[in-house]
Amino acid sequence: MMRLSITSLCVLVAVVEMMALLTGARSVDAVECIPQELTPCIDAIKSSSVVPSSICCMKMEEQAPCLCQYAKIPSFKPLIAGGQRVAAVCGVTLPVC
Template sequence: MKPSSVVFFCMISALLLLRTPTAVESVTCDPTLLNPCAAAFLFSTRPSSLCCSRIKSQVPCYCQYLNDPSLSGYISGGKKVAAACGVSLPSC
């Protein structure tokens, strides 16, 4: 093997070993996780810190919830609650 080939092979091997894998975060879309937000959704009360953390964790599920006829009435009012928590919701 030529010395240049060995160096090239070592560099490629090092780059492959140093590359960090991309983590994919999976989210369980479960609207019952938003139960701590019920009062804020229904009565426009100030959301609790638990409510805000749950909203943040469920952001990837927002469009799915909004398209569900049994949830859309509650979730559509959730924009104000999300804004009060400092959470940006996606456009659906």
């Protein structure tokens, strides 16, 4: 079994990170899917006359990877169209479900 020194391991990690940067790969932080995080958006989701706040847009961006999961919750189905509208106003790209 081959053993790597700490220096070799550090060099290997640096090379892998450099390759990721050069190829355009990026790491994605895990998102904790908590529907309550979208509470600042509820008024804008329910009414097209309410402009989403900057906090709403920030939360919508954070929770965007979770939106397909949220769409499967029966009580959220009536809010999907409003959520899509708010995301568009906020400039948030929604995942394809």
